[in-house]
Amino acid sequence: MRTQVVIVGAGPSGLLLGQLLHQAGIDNVILERQSAEYVLGRIRAGVLEQVAVDILDEAGVGQRMHAEGLPHEGFDLLVDGQRHRIDLARLTGGRRVLVYGQTEVTRDLMAARAASGQTTVYEAANVTLHDFDGERPWVTYAHGGQTHRIDTDFIAGCDGFHGVCRASVPRSAITEYEKVYPFGWLGLLSDTPPVHHELIYVNSPRGFALCSMRSRTRSRYYLQVPLTDKVEDWSDAAFWDELRRRLDPAAAEALVTGPALEKSIAPLRSFVSEPMRFGRLLLAGDAAHIVPPTGAKGLNLAATDVKYLADALIEHYRERSDAGLNTYSERCLRRIWRAERFSWWFTRLMHRFPNEGEIEHKFQQAELDYLLHSEAGARTIAENYVGLPLDFGLRRA
Structure with missing residues (x-):
């Protein structure tokens, strides 16, 4: 088989890239080591910056997002038992965020992928990258008891932190920066109405908490916990009791509890690998960087990586110019480090x-x-929270 671009990873980054390339008439194949059901079952972020919303609209997958997403023009910081509203719209000239779960973004992109007729191979095992530092890269994978080969022009690594793409780069060609935080987030998803119409970030003597949501009837809550804690240590009742202790009296009184649909503990880390291009292999999203979820930047950074990459590949094929490819890593990393700094700072603060x-x-x-x-x-909080404009990577101080 031959295609113009092989995309490794069928999460939102890979699916979004595939959709943008398809709209530009660029043939692509997506390889994913997990099943489609597994990918959809991952519970992740739910706050979209306007830039990410615009990119999803450009990809033609924004209809349900606009119908079901929840526009937020602010959020609360709960400090010393008192809530303070950060008025995003007022402080940033009318900008806001949209609450719409990553699972739903993935579902919309999967539907668009199915309609496009482009090839997606789920449960592709032993994905191996070949000759990406030359002019004719190729990829092999196992599926259905057979080994398959795809010849391609480019490989896009959208396969996450533990994926094969970054791991395939020689260690001498890559620099990695990492900070692991000494706690995790215990998250609980429930079919209960949110405790408040906007998010509440909590700095409590008992530790951080976050009251978030996926819809008007589905809530997502988080508690800062020691890294030594295990999910099985936390019953639903224990979670709700501890959350109440960290909230102000009004929020604690308003909290509606219910059985957990999903409960998990996620470690927090800041991670960046440089550069993001290695010949004909280009990394995007979690394959190149991880942010602590405090600043709600992970999915948003991935979307802008993908936009830069799609534009660069379109420029390559339409204009026979590699200018975008040659500056791809630099443009992405400038945005990434700004978002990494904010996420680290906001984590330290709360x-x-x-x-x-x-x-x-x-x-x-x-x-x-x-x-x-x-x-x-x-305004410092608000401007960073709503996100940088898409053209920020083109600017110079």
Whole structure:
């Protein structure tokens, strides 16, 4: 088999890239090691920046998102038992975010992929990349008891943090930066109405909490927990009791509880690999970077990576120019490091770090006091939270 672009990974990054390329008449094949049901079953982020919304609209998959997504023009910070609203719209000239679960984004992209007629191979085992540092790369994989080969012009690595694409790059050609945080997030998904119409980020003496949602009838809640905790240590009742302890009295009273549809503990890390291009192999999304979920940047960064990559590949085929490909890594990384910095800073601001002295907590309190009582401070949070414009990577200081 031959195709113009092999995309490794059928999560939202790979599916979005496949859709944008298909619309431009560029043939592509997607390889995914898991089943479609497994991919859809992953519970991930749910806050979309306007840039990501615009990219999904461009891909032709925004109809259900606009019908069912929840526009949010602000969120609350709960500090010292008091809630403070960050008015995103007022502080950023009318910009906002849209709450729409990553599972639903994936579902919409899967439907578009099926309608496109482009090939997607689920449960593709032993995916192996060949000769991506030359002019004629190729990929092999096992499926249905046979080994298959695809010759291609480019390979797009959209296969996540643990995928084969970044792992295939010689260690001497890549630099990796990583920070692992000393706690995790225990998340619970429930078919209960959200406790508040906007998100609540909680800085509590008992640890961080987040009250989020997927719809008006489905809620997603998180608790900061030690890395030593296990999901089985937490009954539903224990989770709800602890969440109430971290909320203000009004939110605790309004909280509607119910059985968990899903419960899991996720570690937090900041991770970036540089560069993102290796000959004819280009990385995008979690294959190249991970952010702690505090800043809601993971899916949004992946979408902008994909947009830059799709534009560069379209330019290559339509205009016979590699200018976009040659600057792809630089453009992405400038946005990525800004988002990494914000996610790290917001995580430091809202969590209680073990083994830190009381002076560190005092510093945190002082910074929160400034941010919440200063127009400039609140705008710093708001501008970073709603996200950078798509053309930010073209600008120079």
